[in-house]
Amino acid sequence: MSGKIRVLVAKPGLDGHDRGAKVVARALRDAGFEVIYTGLRKTPQEIARIALEEDVNAVGLSLLSGAHNELFPAVIAELKKAGLNDVIVFGGGVIPEEDIPFLKKSGLGAVFTPGTSLQTVVDFVKNNAKLR
Amino acid sequence: MKKSDWLERYQKMTSKYPERKKEFTTGSGTPVNSLYTPQDMGDTENAHYEQKIGYPGEYPYTRGVQHTMYRGRFWTMRQYAGFGDAEESNQRYRYLLDSGQTGLSVAFDLPTQIGYDSDHSMCKGEVGKVGVAIDTLKDMEILFKGIPVDKVSTSMTINAPASVLLAMYIVNAEKQGIKRSALTGTIQNDILKEYIARGTYIFPPTPSMRLITDIFEFCSKEVPKWNTISISGYHIREAGSSAAQEVGFTLADGIAYVDAAIKAGLGVDDFAPRLSFFFNAHNDLLEEVAKFRAARRLWARIMKDRFKAKDEKSLMLRFHTQTGGSTLTAQQPDNNIVRVAVQTLSAVLGGTQSLHTNSRDEALALPTEQSVTIALRTQQIIAEESGVTNTVDPLAGSYYVESLTDKIEEQAMQYISKIDDMGGVVKAIEGGYIQKEIQDSSYKYQLSVETKDRIVVGVNKYTMQETAKGELLRVNPEVEKKQVAKLASVKKERSMKDVEARLADVRKAAKEGTNLMPPIIEAVKVYASIGEICGVMREVFGEYKEKIII
Helix, strand or coil: CCCCCEEEEECECCCCCCHHHHHHHHHHHHCCCEEEECCCCECHHHHHHHHHHCCCCEEEEECCCCCHHHHHHHHHHHHHHCCCCCCEEEEECCCCHHHHHHHHHCCCCEEECCCCCHHHHHHHHHHHCCCC | CCHHHHHHHHHHHHHHCCCCCCCCECCCCCECCCCCCHHHHCCCCCHHHHHHHCCCCCCCCCCCCCCCHHHCCCCEECCEECCCCHHHHHHHHHHHHHCCCCEEEECECHHHHCCCCCCCHHHCCCCCCCCECCCCHHHHHHHCCCCCCCCCEEEECCCCCHHHHHHHHHHHHHHCCCCHHHCCEEECCCHHHHHHHHCCCCCCHHHHHHHHHHHHHHHHHHCCCEECEEEECHHHHHCCCCHHHHHHHHHHHHHHHHHHHHHCCCCHHHHHHHEEEEEEECCCHHHHHHHHHHHHHHHHHHHHHHCCCCCHHHHCCCEEEEECHHHCCCCCCCHHHHHHHHHHHHHHHCCCCEEECCCCCCCCCCCCHHHHHHHHHHHHHHHHCCCCCCCCCCCCCCHHHHHHHHHHHHHHHHHHHHHHHHCCHHHHHHCCHHHHHHHHHHHHHHHHHHCCCCCCECCCECCCCCCCCCCCCCCCCCHHHHHHHHHHHHHHHCCHHHHHHHHHHHHHHHHHCCCCHHHHHHHHHCCCCHHHHHHHHHHHHCCCCCCCCC
16 A cells, blocks of 8 residues: 555435535545545445445544434444454544534544634645544 | 606506505605606606616616515525425424514425435435425424415425425315415525536436426416526625626526526527526625626626517516625624625615525534524615615615726627627536636635725624624434434335335336326425435436536
């Protein structure tokens, strides 16, 4: 493997809002990471499969439909099933403050809500994703 | 045209449709005329005025599509709403109508928008979240229970499966004893912007365009007062485009629909009067006003010169506006009330036909009833108290606004020409050009917020420590289970033999190229579900694959 951290930006569920996912993907790429973007409507299984195939170190999930409490934990479960225990997962979207403790307990390293600066996301990946 | 000629037409109009008041005055009592032109400044209307600006209700419609605009009646106040199941949404609609809202606007959940039944494996967690869940005619019957659909116009934000939802709306009305020819409303039905920006596509472009022209043809004969499409710049702007891109890409989509319908054998003046548009209202007040005026003028010229439309209704760009969701902040959410008020003003000064105002809490969740009420009251205050509705197109003649209007028209036309050179919008989407242009704009915007070249109050300046955000709306987590159970019971009660026969007719029409609306209506009548009807079309048409670019 080369020495670059690889990040998968993924859109689980049926949500079509991809502005945030694409902006974050680009900011991570500009910050020097290898970035793969899944496109829309991926199931948790598909996201885990892509994460495995692409050998990523971090997975960013974007969801604005309100289905995060169902879908984020489902992705984490699939990643574990695929043996990707060392992959750091973070999420973002229209997510009420009160849901964040539950999501963190489910295994999300961070949850970014509207207004988060790109630098915050970049710093999170820099400080938490580890090369294998 | 001379001003005296226009005033004659104006008087003809007002004798038929009287104005809201006998006399209009400013807040301090000065009389306000219906229209101000260079004459009111002691100038004469010259050729430039006639060509570029003109008179309201007259080509090129820069100043509005009606002679009287809001002196006649206000725009339709139409809050986009829907969540949970049909019962819950029905209650919200009745509340909104009781609060003085004048039209309905239905938000569907994502499974409905993508043509899946609530029990499909892809729909886990999504049922009833961003809108109401509709599986069969049964849900539609509940959704409009006690609502007089012959008196209330209904807009439905539905695209890929628009035929199915329109069919359900028609059948429900007919069961209430209302003729389809009496129905008024809109379906969004704009698949091109789904590929570009919104994401709820199902089928590839060719069959999708055919579904749309089938609707144009069917409605021109059967549902003549229905707006068959709402060509939408809203989502293009939300995805991050500039104002000029919003106009350019939206009108380019419009051109593609007109081309497709003409190719399908329709006469331009048979369907073009029922085309409608949908734009965004962002914070830069005067730029937004200019944008609406530019869009109107440019569309009139396109319809007249490019498509040789003769009916003046074909030339008029009528539009709905929604304030800009992406401009709302999760920080200090009450500030959003002010943003929405500014955006409302831009839509009204730009001459919108209907308006949705966003609620202060929408960067956090779906809006609470209290927040929606403030949003609706914002429209009512602008309408009833601000005075901007007393004269038509009050900003005309402002050097800045007129010059911005010209600029946006020119830039939008450049995008349209570029897309023409690529072979049209479908080619430009397949090549990823439009998506890339929008992404570049949105990334540039975000970087400018990052570097504070652009200030967002409460986000990168004037920030403060915040405590709890107050009450948020939560969709009942039981709704998915309830909806799946309801679907199962409908499926048990209906005749499977009828459903199979009607679905076979849909399949046959899909394959043979005959109009899909009649067999879809028949399928809906026997309670075939949206997932079953779209499933048949998925088999015949296949599914669209997104072009991924970052």
